[in-house]
Amino acid sequence: MDIIDIIIKQKNGIDLSDSEIEYLINGYTQGIIPDYQMSAYLMALCFTGANEKVISKMTMCMANSGDILNLSGISGTVVDKHSTGGVGDKTTLVVGPCVAACGGKVAKMSGRGLGYTGGTIDKLESIKNFNTQIPVERFIDIINEIGISIVGQLKNLAPADKKIYSLRDVTGTVDCIPLIASSIMSKKIASGANAIVLDVKYGSGAFMKTYKNAKELAETMIKIGNQNGKKVKALLTDMNEPIGNTVGNSLEVIEAIQTLKGNGPKDFLELCIDISSVMLQLEFVDKSVDECRKMALGSIENGTALNKFRELVFMQDGDVECIDDTNKFPKSKYSLEVKANMSGQITKMDSEKIGKTACLLGAGRQSLNDKINHSAGIFINKKTDSYISKSDVLAVLYTDKKEILDFTKEYYLDSLTIE
Numbered sequence: 001m002d003i004i005d006i007i008i009k010q011k012n013g014i015d016l017s018d019s020e021i022e023y024l025i026n027g028y029t030q031g032i033i034p035d036y037q038m039s040a041y042l043m044a045l046c047f048t049g050a051n052e053k054v055i056s057k058m059t060m061c062m063a064n065s066g067d068i069l070n071l072s073g074i075s076g077t078v079v080d081k082h083s084t085g086g087v088g089d090k091t092t093l094v095v096g097p098c099v100a101a102c103g104g105k106v107a108k109m110s111g112r113g114l115g116y117t118g119g120t121i122d123k124l125e126s127i128k129n130f131n132t133q134i135p136v137e138r139f140i141d142i143i144n145e146i147g148i149s150i151v152g153q154l155k156n157l158a159p160a161d162k163k164i165y166s167l168r169d170v171t172g173t174v175d176c177i178p179l180i181a182s183s184i185m186s187k188k189i190a191s192g193a194n195a196i197v198l199d200v201k202y203g204s205g206a207f208m209k210t211y212k213n214a215k216e217l218a219e220t221m222i223k224i225g226n227q228n229g230k231k232v233k234a235l236l237t238d239m240n241e242p243i244g245n246t247v248g249n250s251l252e253v254i255e256a257i258q259t260l261k262g263n264g265p266k267d268f269l270e271l272c273i274d275i276s277s278v279m280l281q282l283e284f285v286d287k288s289v290d291e292c293r294k295m296a297l298g299s300i301e302n303g304t305a306l307n308k309f310r311e312l313v314f315m316q317d318g319d320v321e322c323i324d325d326t327n328k329f330p331k332s333k334y335s336l337e338v339k340a341n342m343s344g345q346i347t348k349m350d351s352e353k354i355g356k357t358a359c360l361l362g363a364g365r366q367s368l369n370d371k372i373n374h375s376a377g378i379f380i381n382k383k384t385d386s387y388i389s390k391s392d393v394l395a396v397l398y399t400d401k402k403e404i405l406d407f408t409k410e411y412y413l414d415s416l417t418i419e
Contacts, residue, residue: 003033007040013048018057025061029160038164039171046176055178055220056227062186065160069192071107073140077231078105079279080193082184084217085117087205087355088242092120092150093256094264094272094300095279097308100147101299102276102292104283107143108150109157109191113364113372116205116355118249121152126250126329126374130318146311158186175207181220188225195231195282198222199275203240205351211236233278237271241349241384244268248363248377248398250329257323260306273297332375332398336405338412340382340392348417349384357412361399373400378412388418 001023009016016024024041027033050058071078079099083089096106110132113119121132132152134142142149161183168174188196198221201207202214218234225232244265246255258264259272276296277289284292299305306323314320322328358364362373379396382388394416397408 003027003037003041007037007044010041010044010048015051015054021054021057022061025058025065025160029065029163035167038167039173042164042168042171042173042176042179045178046173050178052220052223052227055182056224058178059182059185059189059224060228062158062160062164062182063189066156066158066190067154068190069109069136069154069157071140071143071192071194074105074107074143076105077195077283078107078143078193079195079197079283080107080109080188080191081197081199081275081279082188083199084180084184084201084207084214086201086239086243087116087118087351087358088244088247088252089118089199089201090120090123090244090246090252090256091199091268091272091275093123093253093309094259094268094305095275096148096150097260097305097312098272098276098296098299099279099283100312101304101308102280102295104147104280105143106148106150106279107139107191107193108148109153109187110150111153116352116359116364118247118252118355118358118364120150122372122374123249123253123256124150124318126253127313127322128319128328130313131316134316142312142315146308146315148308148312149316150312151316153187158190161186177213177217177220180207180217181224185221185224185228189228189230193230195279196225196233197275197279197282198232198234200234200236201239202236203238203351204349205242205355206239231282233282235274235278237274239351242351242354242380243271245380245383246377247354247358247380248361249372249374251375251377251379251398254326254329257306257309257326260300260309262300269300330375332373333400334398334402334405336397336409337393338395338397338409340388340390340394340418341413342418343389344387344418346382346384346386346388346394346416347419350415353415354378354380354412357397357408357415360404360408360411361397362401376400 362376
């Protein structure tokens with residue numbers, strides 16, 4: 001089989017056969033196909049697209065390139081969730097405990113943040129001693145015992161995706177729907193859950209800038225999952241402003257804890273209840289969405305979701321005391337208030353630029369080997385549609401890098417449209 005013929009077929013919009021897809025994915029993973037030829041194929045795919053059959057086959061080849069997690073030792077329906085990435089997205093920290101508190105089983109493998117999008121593992125590791133790298137056997141035992149565990153991805157989980165994603169990141173092919181869909185679903189299928197809920201973001205802080213593209217991506221991923229025996233549902237959610245009031249690892253964990261205590265921002269709570277209710281409906285198929293919403297909200301109101309988060313932290317060796325007293329989280333050395341330079345109304349927020357501001361403060365990384373500052377980030381006081389007066393505090397920046405405060409203040413102000 002000839003990789004050049006495969007590239008030419010894709011360039012001309014001709015669907016690849018199953019054997020050609022297998023050769024392409026396996027050959028690149030094993031180092032037989034070099035980066036420059038795979039780059040040519042990826043770019044051709046971005047321009048010509050692929051049908052559902054090709055995307056599904058590509059997904060399964062990527063999933064089967066490494067280990068497939070066997071979760072048959074967990075009783076009941078095992079539910080996973082995935083967000084396509086956003087700014088201030090700490091939903092897993094509330095959704096997981098809510099679902100587990102209602103009797104669901106949540107097996108969550110999460111990643112680290114890269115660029116302006118945060119990672120759940122980085123957030124959890126801002127809790128002192130929290131262990132995200134537990135053995136698979138322990139992962140399964142914890143889920144059977146308390147209904148939830150959240151860990152980092154296994155090293156040999158969908159290695160083809162890891163290699164292809166790294167190439168996409170440097171070839172301008174990240175925002176290609178067939179590649180996004182196969183990347184996400186290969187990891188979800190390899191992670192072993194029976195049911196998957198997808199939180200597909202659209203807007204200024206998302207990969208998908210428009211609702212239309214987000215809907216297309218969601219529909220593609222649902223079909224891939226269904227074709228491979230998974231129950232999949234998706235929500236399309238707005239990423240035109242950050243979720244909640246915080247961006248940055250420990251700040252977001254604190255906000256998630258406050259939400260579990262019933263004191264979180266309204267927009268964040270509503271999103272968490274929406275996602276939780278869909279996960280619970282996949283778990284308890286005889287219940288309506290409204291019934292599942294009441295269950296999820298009830299778990300926060302009666303404190304069982306907070307207790308479930310406490311159990312999760314304890315079972316994975318984290319410091320439980322920080323849940324009762326969030327002042328125990330480490331603090332940044334410096335902070336700066338961002339004040340309004342005019343009166344008016346905030347009509348728009350550039351979520352991507354706000355995420356990049358947090359990244360500059362030390363909350364994110366440009367490569368996976370970069371170290372992050374868990375306490376760095378932004379507390380947002382005013383959001384879209386807020387009426388403000390000159391000198392109102394719009395946000396507070398936190399960092400250990402004093403020299404960048406003035407620059408990041410101006411960068412944050414540039415992210416807002418005030419009229």
